[in-house]
Amino acid sequence: MSVADAALIAGYTVGDGLLIAATLFVTLAIAMLYRAIMGPTNQDRVLAVNVLGTNTVVILALLGAALGEPWFLDIALVYALLNFLMSVAISKFTVERGGVI
Amino acid sequence: MSVAAPQLAGLVPLQSVGITPIEASLFVFVLLTAVLTALFRDVLASIVVFAAYSLGLALLYTFYRAPDVGLTEAAIGAGVTTVFLLLTIAKTTRPATDARFEAINWPAVGVCGLFVLVVAATLPAFPAVGDPASPILANADVTGYYLANAYDETGAENAVTAVLAAYRGFDTFGEAIVVFAAGIASLLVLGREVFTA
Incomplete structure (x- = not known):
């Protein structure tokens, strides 16, 4: 009997498993805040928030599957599209101060 | 499964x-x-x-x-x-x-905390989720009308969008005008003709 079967017999559904995974990813996001706080440079912070954004897309996808709400993926897509915007803007800002767009 | x-x-x-x-x-x-x-x-x-x-x-x-x-x-x-x-x-x-x-700034923190407490004190006035006595469920005719007819009358699949953009469309239009006016006003203050980076 596989672990998945045992879990199903114990009364946990696939949705529960996905939800636990999403919770772990949120915990991971809190851990990633360490880099965003400590830096030491702003580039570290930008990178940390970029990883957080990717993390968010994963959490949204997991939640969409766990709660049976496929439209969560739309929001995940919007995030995936917009996530790079902040990184590019801040990178440009630090290289040539004054230019953002 | x-x-x-x-x-x-x-x-x-x-x-x-x-x-x-x-x-x-x-x-x-x-x-x-x-x-x-x-x-x-x-x-x-x-x-x-x-x-x-x-x-x-x-x-x-x-x-x-x-x-x-x-x-x-x-x-x-x-x-x-x-x-x-x-x-x-x-x-x-x-x-x-x-x-x-x-x-x-601890005095500022105190004022903010006080404000949060005041706002939080209004929370119990909200009806519980799914409370049959809440205005939305008590006036089932009104809610039901929008839920039943929103798609036919407006073509918007989301009832919230239908209310926001169609039923109270003029209100939303007014809000858009306010934002537009604010943009024009800031251009006037800045002495520019277009928004540039």
Whole structure:
């Protein structure tokens, strides 16, 4: 009997498993805040928030599957599209101060 | 093996307080980023952490089944606001400092805390979720009308969108005019003809 079967017999559904995974990813996001706080440079912070954004897309996808709400993926897509915007803007800002767009 | 929504209530240990673990961790994340945004001495670091705050908030909105709000937070909060804030600090000078965090102004914290308490005191006035005596459910005729006819009359699949953009369309139009006027006014103040980076 596989672990998945045992879990199903114990009364946990696939949705529960996905939800636990999403919770772990949120915990991971809190851990990633360490880099965003400590830096030491702003580039570290930008990178940390970029990883957080990717993390968010994963959490949204997991939640969409766990709660049976496929439209969560739309929001995940919007995030995936917009996530790079902040990184590019801040990178440009630090290289040539004054230019953002 | 179908992926189903409602039966996840069984496993959450915090159920007694009505908060699932994922909500709890999202709350921690949002609160942490919010406090950090306020505390960072370096404005650029503040903006970066504010973007993280917006990510957490969008997740929370989505988790509470408010897709349009989550989508707006994703588009405006994570994308556009960061760029606007960067544009703003690009026009200003940056104080040289070694301190990582801002010194906390405790009287201000006290005033903010008091304000939060006052606002929180109004919370019990809200009807509980699904309360049959709440205005939405007590006036079932009104709610039911919109739910039944929104698609036929407006063509919008989301009832919230239908109310916002069609039934109270003139109101929304008025709001758009206010935003437009504010844009024109700021151009006048800046003495420009177009918005440039």
